Amino acid sequence: MEKRFASIWFRYLTTDRHAVRRPDLRAVPFALAAPVHGRMVITEANAVAETQGVARGMVVADAMAFLPVLEVADERPGLAARLLHVLGLWCIRYTPIVAVQPPDGLILDISGCAHLWGGERRYLKDIVGRLRSRGFHVRMAIAGTIGAAWAVARFGRETPIVRSGEEANTLMALPPAALRLEPEVTAKLHKLGLRTIDSFMHMPPSVLRRRFGEDLPRRLRQALGREEEPIVPLRPIPPYVERLPCLEPIRTAAGVEIAIQRLLESLCKRLAGEGKGLRAASLMGHRIDGKVVQVGITTSRATASIPHLIKLFALKVPQIEPALGIELFVLEASGVEDADPVQEALWSSTAGLEDPALPELIDRLKGRAGIRAIYRYLPDEHHWPERSFREASSIVELPSTGWKSDRPRPTRLLPQPESIEVTAPIPDYPPMLFRYRGTAHPIKRADGPERIEREWWMDPGEHRDYYCVEDDQGRRYWLFRAGHYDDDSSRQWFLHGFFA
Amino acid sequence: MAAASENTRETINRLKQDILRMQGFTPPDGGGARRIGLGPVEEAFPHAAFPPFGVHEFICRCWEESAATSGFMGGLLAELMGDAGVCLWISTSRILFPPSLSTFGVQPDRVVFVEVARELDVLWAAEEALKCNGLSAVVAELQDMDFAQSRRLQLAVEKSRVTGLMLRSSPRIVGATACAARWRIAPLPSLPEAGLPGVGFPRWEVELLKVRNGNPGCWQLGWAEGRFVPIGWPLRKTAPSRMKKIS
Numbered sequence: 001m002e003k004r005f006a007s008i009w010f011r012y013l014t015t016d017r018h019a020v021r022r023p024d025l026r027a028v029p030f031a032l033a034a035p036v037h038g039r040m041v042i043t044e045a046n047a048v049a050e051t052q053g054v055a056r057g058m059v060v061a062d063a064m065a066f067l068p069v070l071e072v073a074d075e076r077p078g079l080a081a082r083l084l085h086v087l088g089l090w091c092i093r094y095t096p097i098v099a100v101q102p103p104d105g106l107i108l109d110i111s112g113c114a115h116l117w118g119g120e121r122r123y124l125k126d127i128v129g130r131l132r133s134r135g136f137h138v139r140m141a142i143a144g145t146i147g148a149a150w151a152v153a154r155f156g157r158e159t160p161i162v163r164s165g166e167e168a169n170t171l172m173a174l175p176p177a178a179l180r181l182e183p184e185v186t187a188k189l190h191k192l193g194l195r196t197i198d199s200f201m202h203m204p205p206s207v208l209r210r211r212f213g214e215d216l217p218r219r220l221r222q223a224l225g226r227e228e229e230p231i232v233p234l235r236p237i238p239p240y241v242e243r244l245p246c247l248e249p250i251r252t253a254a255g256v257e258i259a260i261q262r263l264l265e266s267l268c269k270r271l272a273g274e275g276k277g278l279r280a281a282s283l284m285g286h287r288i289d290g291k292v293v294q295v296g297i298t299t300s301r302a303t304a305s306i307p308h309l310i311k312l313f314a315l316k317v318p319q320i321e322p323a324l325g326i327e328l329f330v331l332e333a334s335g336v337e338d339a340d341p342v343q344e345a346l347w348s349s350t351a352g353l354e355d356p357a358l359p360e361l362i363d364r365l366k367g368r369a370g371i372r373a374i375y376r377y378l379p380d381e382h383h384w385p386e387r388s389f390r391e392a393s394s395i396v397e398l399p400s401t402g403w404k405s406d407r408p409r410p411t412r413l414l415p416q417p418e419s420i421e422v423t424a425p426i427p428d429y430p431p432m433l434f435r436y437r438g439t440a441h442p443i444k445r446a447d448g449p450e451r452i453e454r455e456w457w458m459d460p461g462e463h464r465d466y467y468c469v470e471d472d473q474g475r476r477y478w479l480f481r482a483g484h485y486d487d488d489s490s491r492q493w494f495l496h497g498f499f500a
Numbered sequence: 501m502a503a504a505s506e507n508t509r510e511t512i513n514r515l516k517q518d519i520l521r522m523q524g525f526t527p528p529d530g531g532g533a534r535r536i537g538l539g540p541v542e543e544a545f546p547h548a549a550f551p552p553f554g555v556h557e558f559i560c561r562c563w564e565e566s567a568a569t570s571g572f573m574g575g576l577l578a579e580l581m582g583d584a585g586v587c588l589w590i591s592t593s594r595i596l597f598p599p600s601l602s603t604f605g606v607q608p609d610r611v612v613f614v615e616v617a618r619e620l621d622v623l624w625a626a627e628e629a630l631k632c633n634g635l636s637a638v639v640a641e642l643q644d645m646d647f648a649q650s651r652r653l654q655l656a657v658e659k660s661r662v663t664g665l666m667l668r669s670s671p672r673i674v675g676a677t678a679c680a681a682r683w684r685i686a687p688l689p690s691l692p693e694a695g696l697p698g699v700g701f702p703r704w705e706v707e708l709l710k711v712r713n714g715n716p717g718c719w720q721l722g723w724a725e726g727r728f729v730p731i732g733w734p735l736r737k738t739a740p741s742r743m744k745k746i747s
Contacts, residue, residue, distance in 0.1 A: 370624070385597070403599055404599065405599075412595050475564040498563055
């Protein structure tokens with residue numbers, strides 16, 4: 001496809017921004033200033049001030065001397081970059097590939113986009129009209145190369161649209177500054193009387209390189225389309241994305257659901273055709289008021305099942321705030337993996353970890369705000385009870401070792417062992433009686449001790465001597481004593497779990 | 501006269517079967533009921549078979565009882581899950597010690613634990629899970645459940661044919677629910693092994709407080725060698741005057 005680029009030049013970017021906030025600044029000379037070496041120097045002046053002779057780089061005191069009505073405000077550092085970023089995001093409605101060209105421009109890759117607005121002229125008019133209505137002085141040009149579009153946007157006198165192949169003719173009449181050169185190079189060209197591009201366009205590149213550096217011939221080649229120029233899009237284009245512009249802004253939940261369904265249908269059809277499945281997706285709604293609302297889902301295994309994904313998004317619909325309405329939906333598959341082909345039910349499958357219904361259920365549960373975590377446990381090679389199991393990394397991970405059931409283990413284990421008072425004969429007999437939360441439990445039967453050593457390389461402390469005990473009413477407990485009996489200190493006893 | 505009364509009894513039996521069918525209790529198909537090893541306890545249920553496609557409610561008043569209930573549930577789950585089934589265990593904080601499930605014949609790695617923030621989310625997650633027919637059973641630990649909530653769960657179960665086990669620890673109100681049965685499992689002194697000292701196999705007092713279309717009662721069950729061991733016959737049958745039916 002023929003490459004087309006649009007360049008937008010915000011001539012008075014930051015002063016326009018101030019004027020949007022304070023419309024009275026539009027009619028008076030106004031400038032922004034920043035301190036440079038202890039002096040306030042003008043960094044940008046609006047159109048009125050410029051016609052009266054105020055220019056960038058002038059000291060504020062000098063400007064005030066001949067123009068006492070000049071309004072001056074402090075420049076906020078980084079404002080221009082932030083503004084360009086926001087404007088760039090806004091321009092994504094015209095083309096997916098938008099790049100920022102600091103300090104005051106945007107570049108849009110509009111290849112294959114303009115016909116949706118009925119041609120490049122209308123496309124350009126639409127963008128310029130909308131930006132002007134927001135209070136920005138803009139100039140825009142469309143050309144076959146980035147360099148030519150940049151040049152025409154800033155220096156062009158005639159038509160802002162340059163047809164591909166005619167860049168050379170258009171550039172001929174423009175000054176060398178239109179080639180995005182360093183000020184020193186431009187000054188040198190002027191000094192040598194090379195005031196338009198055509199005066200040096202046909203010079204041998206080696207001559208230009210020797211006199212003016214590598215930059216000039218490179219910029220010339222780029223502007224004439226003899227060298228590719230890379231741009232960094234503001235938002236990288238994910239390979240799987242679907243867009244749904246709406247004729248009328250969508251404001252209802254039902255409308256949002258329909259939009260999600262349409263987007264998913266086309267996305268899943270594409271994914272299924274390529275044998276891939278979705279792991280993560282996000283839905284962005286571009287609202288009328290310029291904000292973007294976004295919700296995301298993740299799945300625990302790659303899937304292209306539309307009903308399942310609709311259910312996941314349905315949980316998120318209440319989080320989408322349409323405000324005055326959403327005019328464009330974008331569904332982006334940020335995580336895509338190869339999917340195992342799903343077998344159509346030939347016979348009703350037995351339930352199991354491989355059952356596709358299980359990951360779908362887990363995805364639905366994860367989508368809910370109140371669900372803290374979903375775990376599966378696998379045995380781990382540790383004797384210490386708290387470490388005898390670990391979390392599985394995936395839903396289908398199989399245990400590498402078997403579960404141990406040779407020793408009695410309680411069905412309920414307290415997260416923190418609780419201290420108890422006991423009456424126990426020393427050295428190693430089980431207690432005769434213990435008191436837990438104010439209730440005395442006389443012990444009728446007991447097993448133990450089962451000594452479990454602490455893993456000293458993981459944490460310091462005493463070993464534990466565990467006893468299974470049963471009280472007079474048949475309630476079974478898991479108690480332990482921490483460490484040996486010493487001469488002086490009475491040893492601490494703890495209750496750690498309850499047996500079935 | 502005798503023939504007439506015989507006729508009447510037959511009609512009443514048939515009508516009873518019809519009512520059961522309308523309420524979602526299909527008679528076990530083919531060769532007899534699916535036994536899950538509960539022995540005499542199963543006789544209390546309609547068709548003398550444990551209704552696997554229902555919501556069962558377990559009342560625990562203290563930690564010891566919930567530990568016993570977890571063990572009893574482990575035994576049920578082993579039977580319900582079979583060799584490949586998956587169970588979901590929903591709670592606000594996990595106190596169950598996963599390795600202990602292997603004592604009751606359940607592979608703990610086939611249990612998926614869901615930790616939620618609030619009681620209401622337990623019910624929501626349980627309902628979502630009970631609608632999913634890829635599971636064998638769903639266990640939910642919660643405190644209170646009212647009739648409407650239990651009805652929702654029961655309706656979900658009737659469609660998906662998953663067993664729901666609700667573990668209600670120290671409930672504030674034990675009101676009417678739409679569950680198939682209400683149980684209470686209390687620990688009893690363990691089964692001693694002949695001639696051996698120490699703690700033996702676990703033994704419980706299994707009480708069916710309410711059974712839909714069945715007969716409540718109280719039994720003693722033990723757990724030894726990987727199966728339920730019934731001990732004696734019903735300790736006491738609840739007197740007919742106290743018999744409560746949920747229907």
